[in-house]
Amino acid sequence: MTMDFQYTILIPILLFFSFVYNILWGRTRSPKIAGLISTTTILIAAVLSYYTAYQYFFNVGLVNGSYEKIIAFKMVWLHFSDTLVVDMGILLDPISIMMLVVVTTISSMVHIYSFGYMHGDDGFARFYAFLSLFSFSMLGLVVSSNIFQMYIFWELVGVSSFLLIGYYYQKPSAVAAAKKAFIVTRFADLGFLVGILLISYVTGSLDFAVLTDPNGPVMLQGASLGFMGLSVMTWALILIFIGGAGKSAMFPFHIWLPDAMEGPTPVSALIHAATMVVAGVYLVARLFPLFHIAAPNAQYVVLAVGGFTSLFAAVIAITQIDIKRVLAFSTLSQLGYMMAALGASGYGAEEGIGYTASMWHLFTHAMFKALLFLGAGSIIHAVHSNNMTDMGGLRKYMPITHITFLIGTLAIAGIPPFAGFFSKDEILVALHQSSHFWYWVEVITAGLTAFYMFRLYFNVFWGENRHYHHKPHESSLSMTFPLMFLAFMAIVSGGFFMFDFGAFISSNLVPYDIHIHWDIAGLSIFVALIGISLAAMLYLKPSGISTKMATALGPVYKATYNKFYFDEIYLFVTHKIIFNLIARPSAWFDRHVVDGFMNMLAWITNFVSGSIKGLQSGQLQHYAMSFVSGAVALALFFLYFMTR
Amino acid sequence: MDILSLLIVVPVLTILAIAFTKNYKQVRVIAAIGTGIQLFQSFNLVWQYLQERAAGNTAIMVFTKSYIWFEKFNIKYDIGVDGISVALIALTGIIVTAGVYASWGVKEQAKEFFIWLLLLATGVFGFFIAIDLFTMFVFYEIAVIPMYLLIGVWGSGKKEYSAMKLTLMLMGASAILLVAIIGLYIYSNPQGGPLTWNILELANVTMPIEMQRIFFPMAFVGFGALGALFPFHTWSPDGHASAPTAVSMLHAGVLMKLGGYGALRIAVGLMPEAAQEQAWFFMILTAFGAVYGAFGAIMQTDLKYINAYSSVSHLAMILFAILMFNATAMNGAVLQMISHGFITALFFSLIGMIYGRTHTRDIYKMGGLMKVMPILAGTYMVASFASLGLPGFSAFVAEMTIFVGAFQHPDLFHRVATILVASSIVVTAVYILRAAGILLMGPIKNDEFKSLGDALWYEKVTLIVLIGSITVMGMAPLWLSDMIMKSLTPMLQGFVTL
Numbered sequence A: 001m002t003m004d005f006q007y008t009i010l011i012p013i014l015l016f017f018s019f020v021y022n023i024l025w026g027r028t029r030s031p032k033i034a035g036l037i038s039t040t041t042i043l044i045a046a047v048l049s050y051y052t053a054y055q056y057f058f059n060v061g062l063v064n065g066s067y068e069k070i071i072a073f074k075m076v077w078l079h080f081s082d083t084l085v086v087d088m089g090i091l092l093d094p095i096s097i098m099m100l101v102v103v104t105t106i107s108s109m110v111h112i113y114s115f116g117y118m119h120g121d122d123g124f125a126r127f128y129a130f131l132s133l134f135s136f137s138m139l140g141l142v143v144s145s146n147i148f149q150m151y152i153f154w155e156l157v158g159v160s161s162f163l164l165i166g167y168y169y170q171k172p173s174a175v176a177a178a179k180k181a182f183i184v185t186r187f188a189d190l191g192f193l194v195g196i197l198l199i200s201y202v203t204g205s206l207d208f209a210v211l212t213d214p215n216g217p218v219m220l221q222g223a224s225l226g227f228m229g230l231s232v233m234t235w236a237l238i239l240i241f242i243g244g245a246g247k248s249a250m251f252p253f254h255i256w257l258p259d260a261m262e263g264p265t266p267v268s269a270l271i272h273a274a275t276m277v278v279a280g281v282y283l284v285a286r287l288f289p290l291f292h293i294a295a296p297n298a299q300y301v302v303l304a305v306g307g308f309t310s311l312f313a314a315v316i317a318i319t320q321i322d323i324k325r326v327l328a329f330s331t332l333s334q335l336g337y338m339m340a341a342l343g344a345s346g347y348g349a350e351e352g353i354g355y356t357a358s359m360w361h362l363f364t365h366a367m368f369k370a371l372l373f374l375g376a377g378s379i380i381h382a383v384h385s386n387n388m389t390d391m392g393g394l395r396k397y398m399p400i401t402h403i404t405f406l407i408g409t410l411a412i413a414g415i416p417p418f419a420g421f422f423s424k425d426e427i428l429v430a431l432h433q434s435s436h437f438w439y440w441v442e443v444i445t446a447g448l449t450a451f452y453m454f455r456l457y458f459n460v461f462w463g464e465n466r467h468y469h470h471k472p473h474e475s476s477l478s479m480t481f482p483l484m485f486l487a488f489m490a491i492v493s494g495g496f497f498m499f500d501f502g503a504f505i506s507s508n509l510v511p512y513d514i515h516i517h518w519d520i521a522g523l524s525i526f527v528a529l530i531g532i533s534l535a536a537m538l539y540l541k542p543s544g545i546s547t548k549m550a551t552a553l554g555p556v557y558k559a560t561y562n563k564f565y566f567d568e569i570y571l572f573v574t575h576k577i578i579f580n581l582i583a584r585p586s587a588w589f590d591r592h593v594v595d596g597f598m599n600m601l602a603w604i605t606n607f608v609s610g611s612i613k614g615l616q617s618g619q620l621q622h623y624a625m626s627f628v629s630g631a632v633a634l635a636l637f638f639l640y641f642m643t644r
Numbered sequence B: 001m002d003i004l005s006l007l008i009v010v011p012v013l014t015i016l017a018i019a020f021t022k023n024y025k026q027v028r029v030i031a032a033i034g035t036g037i038q039l040f041q042s043f044n045l046v047w048q049y050l051q052e053r054a055a056g057n058t059a060i061m062v063f064t065k066s067y068i069w070f071e072k073f074n075i076k077y078d079i080g081v082d083g084i085s086v087a088l089i090a091l092t093g094i095i096v097t098a099g100v101y102a103s104w105g106v107k108e109q110a111k112e113f114f115i116w117l118l119l120l121a122t123g124v125f126g127f128f129i130a131i132d133l134f135t136m137f138v139f140y141e142i143a144v145i146p147m148y149l150l151i152g153v154w155g156s157g158k159k160e161y162s163a164m165k166l167t168l169m170l171m172g173a174s175a176i177l178l179v180a181i182i183g184l185y186i187y188s189n190p191q192g193g194p195l196t197w198n199i200l201e202l203a204n205v206t207m208p209i210e211m212q213r214i215f216f217p218m219a220f221v222g223f224g225a226l227g228a229l230f231p232f233h234t235w236s237p238d239g240h241a242s243a244p245t246a247v248s249m250l251h252a253g254v255l256m257k258l259g260g261y262g263a264l265r266i267a268v269g270l271m272p273e274a275a276q277e278q279a280w281f282f283m284i285l286t287a288f289g290a291v292y293g294a295f296g297a298i299m300q301t302d303l304k305y306i307n308a309y310s311s312v313s314h315l316a317m318i319l320f321a322i323l324m325f326n327a328t329a330m331n332g333a334v335l336q337m338i339s340h341g342f343i344t345a346l347f348f349s350l351i352g353m354i355y356g357r358t359h360t361r362d363i364y365k366m367g368g369l370m371k372v373m374p375i376l377a378g379t380y381m382v383a384s385f386a387s388l389g390l391p392g393f394s395a396f397v398a399e400m401t402i403f404v405g406a407f408q409h410p411d412l413f414h415r416v417a418t419i420l421v422a423s424s425i426v427v428t429a430v431y432i433l434r435a436a437g438i439l440l441m442g443p444i445k446n447d448e449f450k451s452l453g454d455a456l457w458y459e460k461v462t463l464i465v466l467i468g469s470i471t472v473m474g475m476a477p478l479w480l481s482d483m484i485m486k487s488l489t490p491m492l493q494g495f496v497t498l
Helices: A006-028 A031-060 A094-117 A124-142 A147-165 A172-203 A232-247 A256-262 A265-274 A276-286 A288-294 A296-319 A323-344 A353-383 A399-413 A419-434 A436-461 A477-495 A518-539 A545-553 A555-561 A563-615 A620-642 B006-019 B024-054 B083-102 B110-129 B133-154 B159-186 B199-203 B209-226 B235-242 B245-270 B272-298 B303-322 B327-358 B374-387 B394-407 B412-440 B447-451 B457-475 B478-493
Strands: A070-079 A085-092 B062-070 B075-081
Touching: A006 A031, A006 A070, A006 A085, A006 A124, A031 A094, A031 A124, A070 B478, A085 A094, A085 A147, A094 A124, A094 A265, A094 A276, A094 A353, A094 A477, A124 A147, A124 A265, A124 A276, A147 A172, A147 A232, A147 A256, A147 A265, A147 A276, A147 B394, A172 A232, A172 A256, A172 B394, A172 B412, A232 A276, A232 A288, A232 A296, A256 A265, A256 A323, A265 A276, A265 A323, A265 A353, A276 A288, A276 A323, A276 A353, A288 A296, A296 A323, A296 A436, A296 A555, A296 A563, A323 A353, A323 A419, A323 A436, A353 A399, A353 A419, A353 A477, A399 A419, A399 A436, A399 A477, A399 A518, A419 A436, A419 A477, A419 A518, A436 A518, A518 A545, A545 A555, A555 A563, A563 B159, A563 B235, A563 B272, B006 B024, B006 B110, B024 B062, B024 B083, B024 B110, B024 B478, B075 B083, B075 B110, B075 B133, B083 B110, B083 B245, B083 B327, B083 B457, B083 B478, B110 B133, B110 B245, B133 B159, B133 B235, B133 B245, B159 B209, B159 B235, B159 B245, B199 B245, B209 B245, B209 B272, B235 B245, B235 B303, B245 B272, B245 B303, B245 B327, B272 B303, B272 B412, B303 B327, B303 B394, B303 B412, B327 B374, B327 B394, B327 B457, B327 B478, B374 B394, B374 B412, B374 B457, B394 B412, B394 B457
Parallel strands: none
Antiparallel strands: A070 A085, B062 B075
16 A cells, blocks of 8 residues: 655654744743743654654555655755755655654653753753754654765754753853864764765765665675775775764764763753764664675674774773763663674674664663663752762652663663663674674673663662752652653563564564574673672672772773773874864964065065165256266267267 | 846946935945845846746856947957856845945944945946956956955054055956956967957867966966965955955955856866866865865964954865866855855854954953853854854855765866865864854853843844845755856866866
8 A cells, every 4th residue: 555655744844943933033932932832843743753653564564575665755955966966855664764753752752851851941942942953853864865865964963962062051061062072073974974975976876775775786886996905885884984983972983972961961861862873873774785785894894893882881881970971871882782783784684683683772772761861860950960979869759760760770781571681682692693702792791781870770879878958859740751651661662572673674674573582681681680789789788899999990990980081182182283283383384484475575575665766766966966877878888889 | 228237337326326425324324225226136137047047048148238348459348147147146246235234333434435345346246247358357456446445444453454465465466367368368369360358259269278378377376366275365364354344244255256256267267278287286275275274263363363264265165176177066166155155244244243342353352152142142153053064054055066076076186185175174163163162152251241232233134134145045055056057067068078
C-alpha cells in the first residue's frame, strides 16, 4: 500500500515558526506564552512522528521483504552545476524514523521539564526559542535526503548548541565553553566539508540515494585513485568521519563535551547526551554501505576511534567529582560503543548485527541518559551545587528522583531487564564476531561503567548525610513527570523490543530476529556486578578507602582527574602556537612589512619631492639666476657644436 | 529616458535637490526619498530583467543603449546589463539605502556629506551599467574620488593619513588599470579598422597572447587592489578604521566589489588566455590572502580592524574563485560579492552604532553589551554568524558554491588550494567568536555603559534591511544563483580550457 507522507514537512516547519516567533516577539510577551508555543509545537511534532512511525512500519511495512526508502518531500535548494544539486528533502527510512521518534520524544520531555527548571529565569523566552531552533535543526538533519542538506543542518545544530551552552552569557566560563564547543566542532566540520568535496568530485553526486546504493556505481568509484596507499573514497570517508567524530565528541575531539556542561541541565540532557551528539553516529550509519563496501579501512578507523574513546572516557569518569561531568564522560563512553558497533558491523541482515545494535543503543541510551541528566538537574536544583562532595543521603528527600535515577543507572550499567543491557549485549556480540581485541576493551569498559555510575549513585543518594542550608525537597511535577516517563522508557525500550529491534532496523533494510547470546551477556552482567559491588564497598557507607586509594595512586589519579591534560595540550596549541606564532606575527607582518613597504614608497616620493622642491622657491632672483645660467649654458653648448 | 540611465539620473537629481536645502533635517529627508526611489528602481530593474529573460531574450546584455560621447576615439556611452550586473545593482541600491539611514545622525556639514555620498553611489551605479571600458573607467573614478573627502573631513582617528593612503593606492592602481584598458582598446582590431572600447565587441576579439601577458596582470592587479588583493590591501584597514559609518558601509559593501566585478568581466573575461597561463600565481596570492587575512584578524582589538581584515580574507575568495574558470566557482564569486556586501555593511553599521554610544571601538574596553542593548547586540551576533558562514545566511551559499566549484577542477594544485582556502572558515570562526564573546558576553565591564540605549528607529531600518537581505539570500538562493549562472555561461563559452 502506498502512503502519502508529505505532511512530514510540517514537523520541522512548525518548529521553525516557533523559533522565529519566540526570538522576535517572545521577549515582549509573557514568558509562559513562549514556553507554551514551543512546547505545543514539539508535542505536535512528536505526535506526527509517532503517527509516521506507525504508518511506515505497520501500514506500509515491507515491500518485497525489505523496508523502502521513501522520499516524502523534495525541492531544489541550490544548483551548483547540472549534476551537483542541493535538495531540501525528507527521506524516510527506518533509521530516520527512529531518530524522529527519539528526538521529538526527548525534546518534548525536556520542554516540559524546563517549565519547572527554568522557572523565573530572565531569558525564558530566549531559552525556548533556542530549544525550538535546535529541534528544528536536528529534525532537518535526520531526515536529510542529501549529504549537503545534512551538512547544512549539521552546522545549524552546532550553532544551536553554541547558543544554549552560552545561555548564561554573563558567566565567562559558559562563554568560553560555548566558543570551545563551536570551534572544535567547526574544525572537525572542515573535515566533513572536504570529505563532501572529495565525494562530489569522485562521484559527481550529493544525493544519499545515489551514494548509499550498495549495487550502484558509486561503490567502485574512486577506488582506482589513490593517495598514500588508501583510495580516494577511503580518504573522503575518513574526513567525513572526522566531522562525525567532532560532533559526537570522539577522541581527540572529546574536549568540548565536558565543558559544554556549562549550559542549563535540560540542554545537556537534550543536546549533549541524547540527540545532537549522536549525529556523528547517525552520519556513519547513514553512509554505512559506503563505509562497509567501498572503504573498509575507513570503517576500521571508526571501530578503533570508537573503541578507544569508550575506554578512555570511562577511565576519566571514575575520578570526576562534578556529577554533570561524570555523566558527560559516560556519554562519551557510550557514544564510543555505538561507533565501535558500526565499525565492527558487516552488511546484511544477521551480519549487520553491529548496525542494528548501534542504532538500538542509540535509542536506549537517549532514553536513559536523558533520564540521568534530568535527574541530575533535579538534584542540582535542590542542592544548588554540581559537586557530589556536597551531596549525600538524598534518597530520603527526593524519592522520585532517587528511584528514577536508580533505574537510569541500572540501565546504563547493563543489568537486565533494563534497556541498556539488551542493546549493549548486541554490541558486544557484534564486536565478538569481528575483533576480539575490541571486544575485551568494551567488556572492561562495561565494568568501569557500572563502577563509576554506582559511585555517583551511592555518593549522591547514600553515603554521608550532609547538612544542607535549605532542606532539599522533591521537584515539582513538571520536572518529575519527564523523569517518570523516561524511566518507563528505560525499562521497556530494551525488554519491550527484546527480540524485535532487528524487525525494524537492519543495515540492508531486511528485517531479521535478534537473540540474546547468554554466553556473552553472562560475562557482561558478571563484570557489571563486580563494578557495582566495588562501588558499594567504597561509597555506600562513608569510608576513607577511596581517598586513600587516590593518594596511593598519586600521579596516575591526578592525571586521570585532569583528563590526561588534553585541555592543556589544546590550550598550548591554540594560544601558544596559533595565536603567538601565527596570528600575532601575521598581524605584525601586515602592519610593518607589507604596509611598511607601501609607506616607504610614499616616503621616498615625499623625500625626492622634498629635495627638489627647493627649485621652485617663488623668488624671482632664483628664477632669473637659473634662467640666465641655463641660457648661457645652452649658448655655450650650441656654439661648441656649431663651430666644430 | 531608458531604465538604466535613470539609475544615474535619479542620484544626480537628488544631489541637486540637496544642494538647495536649508538644514540637515531637509537634507536627510531628501536623501532618504532619493535613495528610496533608487532602491525601487533597482528592484524594478531585477524584475524587468527577469521578465525580459522569461520572454526569451537571449542577448548577452539586455536594455542596451549607445550614444557617441567622444567620436575621435570612438568613446561611447554604452550601457547594458546582464544577470551579474543586475544583481550587483540591487546590492548597491540596498546598501545605499541602508547607508542613508545609518547616517541619519550626521549633523555637521550634512549637506556636503550626503552630496559626496550620493556622488559615490552615482559612480558605482554608472560602473555597473556601463559596457564601454572608457565610460566604465570614468565612473570608477567618480566613485573613488569622493572617498578622499568623505574620510578626510568626516572621518575619525588619523583620518588625513588614511584618506591620503587610500586615495594614493587606489589612484596608483587605477593608473595601471588605465594602461591595461588602453591596451585592450589599441589591440581591439587586429585586422585593422575602427577600434572599440565595447566589452561585447572586445569579447569576440582575441588579443595577441604576448600583449595579453602584459595587460592581464595590469588589469587584474589594478582591479585587485580595489578588491583587497594581497599585498595591495593595506589601504583598507586604515581606510575603514577612519571612515565614517556610511562610508565604510558603501566602501566595503559596494566599492570593493567593483574590483571583483572588473577582474571577472574585464581582466579574466577579455584576456582569458593569459589569465589561464598566469592563474597559478594569482591563485597563490589569493589563497594565501584568504588565510592570512583571517589570521591577521585574530589579534586585532579594534572592531573596524577586525572587520577590515575579515574583508581581506573574504574578498580574496572572490578573486580566487574568478581564477578557476569554472561556472560554479565564478557564480560563487558573484554570490560572495553580494553576500559580503550585505554582511560587511551590516557589521560596519553596527560598529558605527555601538561606537556612537560607547565612544570606543576597543573590544577590551567593552563587554556584556548583550545585557545593555539586546537588539544591537543580538544583531551583532547574527552578523557574526552570517560572516562565519552559517547556513541560512548568504555567506554560506556563496562560500560553498566557491568551494564546490573550485574543487571540481581536474588539476590537483587547484584542489589543494581550494582546501587551503576552505580551511580559513575555521580561523574565521575563531576571530568572529572571540570578538563577539569579548564584546557582547560576559559581565558588563564599564558601569557607564549600563545606561546606554538600544537601537533607534532609523537604526532599526538599516538593520532590518540588511538582515532581511542576508537571510532571504541565505534561505532561498536558487533564483539569484540561477540568474547569475545563466549570464556566466556565454562568458565561459568563449574560454578554451587549457
